[in-house]
Amino acid sequence: MSARQHAPATLRNRDPIAEVLARELPASGTVLEIAAGTGEHAVYFAERFPALTWQPTDPSAEAQASIADYAAEYEGINLAAPLLLDAAAPDHWPVAAADAIVCINMVHISPWEATLGLFAGAARALAASGGPLILYGPYIEQGVETAPSNLDFDASLKARNPLWGLRKAEALDEVAATHGMGRTARYALPANNIMLVYRG
Numbered sequence: 001m002s003a004r005q006h007a008p009a010t011l012r013n014r015d016p017i018a019e020v021l022a023r024e025l026p027a028s029g030t031v032l033e034i035a036a037g038t039g040e041h042a043v044y045f046a047e048r049f050p051a052l053t054w055q056p057t058d059p060s061a062e063a064q065a066s067i068a069d070y071a072a073e074y075e076g077i078n079l080a081a082p083l084l085l086d087a088a089a090p091d092h093w094p095v096a097a098a099d100a101i102v103c104i105n106m107v108h109i110s111p112w113e114a115t116l117g118l119f120a121g122a123a124r125a126l127a128a129s130g131g132p133l134i135l136y137g138p139y140i141e142q143g144v145e146t147a148p149s150n151l152d153f154d155a156s157l158k159a160r161n162p163l164w165g166l167r168k169a170e171a172l173d174e175v176a177a178t179h180g181m182g183r184t185a186r187y188a189l190p191a192n193n194i195m196l197v198y199r200g
Helices: 008-022 038-050 060-071 112-125 150-159 169-178
Strands: 027-033 052-058 102-104 131-136 182-189 192-200
Touching: 008 038, 008 102, 008 131, 008 182, 008 192, 027 038, 038 052, 038 060, 052 060, 102 112, 112 131, 112 169, 169 182, 169 192
Parallel strands: 027 052, 027 102, 102 131
Antiparallel strands: 131 192, 182 192
16 A cells, blocks of 8 residues: 555645756755655655755655655665754754755645744754755735635635644844755745745
């Protein structure tokens, strides 16, 4: 019985995300993916960027199994086995250093503590390389009208879990600043999503 899971949005967003990654990722090194979910992105990006080692992680055993299932069919050598990583516990990350960190669709589907841990862990893991922390998802931005679909999504998330919900991009900027990081880029992507890039 297959352990793999499927996220329909992956097929729609992977190419726009990859276009931004091509501009922001280093030419070589290790990319740490936080909250890799099904693993579909990890396999696709590992194939798209063969000079980079892609290290997927997730706190969920089910997600790790799905990642491993997809990875089993990947013919390249630059996709590492999934690791257990809880962003909310930055002192216990299994990866001490990385050349870039990618986090897709986690910030709004997790408690705020996970975002705080993400920046704390990223600041340490990226300290030596100076690489980017790259976030993708829907955010609320000051001076930018929030799409009705995103407002509905925010309400549905909070109905499922009061600790979830769309975050303000400016709040992330403030957290980044406490760790010596600053936002260096913002990209508008389809379906009212954006990518935010932070560097130390």
